[in-house]
Amino acid sequence: MTEEYLEFSILSDRKYTRNSLWMQMVDKDDGTWKIGVADDLVQELGDILRVNMAVLPSDALADNAVSETEFDFGDVPDAFSEGDVLFSVRAAEDHETFLSPCAGKVVEVNNELEAQPESITNDTYSEGWVLLIKPHDFDEDQLLDADEYIEYLSGD
Template identity: 35%
Template sequence: MNFPSELKYTEDHEWIRIEGDTAYIGITDHAQQELGDIVYVDINTVGDTLEKGDVFGSVEAVKTVSDLFIPVAGTVLEVNDALDAEPELVNSDPYEKGWMVKISVSNPGDIDGLLSAEDYKSFIGA
């Protein structure tokens, strides 16, 4: 499994890449393996301002549907439109082409509570 060290992680198995006052969010390599083949990503929160821990969408795999939780407070700026036609990008490239939302971070202090790659690996027992 892959755990890029430049990312932060949550106990809900999301990752976040901070770029200034914006951030990209998706699910971890571990999460996509646990879910199996992703068949649909449902995110209808563009323009919504969400608090840390709010649901920003869901991901549907062959056998289950799982909610997606925003790791930091912010406003959803963009959804990865490529996932409409190719939801399997979440499986094949979860940290790059399989990103889910881009947000404007409203509370940078939220980042401090997130897990490092090493902490996340320990959390999942990898």
């Protein structure tokens, strides 16, 4: 029996959540952060075929409708709460829904992903960013640095 290993990158200039989002401070004075999908999950999912933008209350997950619903990029409201559904990605045989690690507002959406979702697969840490957000009352200490995230992934 052979074991399969995924090769992926974890960048030291990012912070990470336990649900495989990367976050990068863009403007410390303004408090804005870019959010994207961490490369370990991108490699596990395979080619990303679609990005669904949606900021939905966390109780929408109970309806199991999130994974089956298509959302237009224009449907993203300005504000969201911690635990709300921010977006989802669909690969050939799987999908993943991402919950917000904080409350805040959406400053910008990477509209390029509507036509080119493969940007997440090809360059998740640059062209594949998903949202620019401005958190409210956000404790950055809840995020993991690169070493902590690697340790978290290894299960130690």
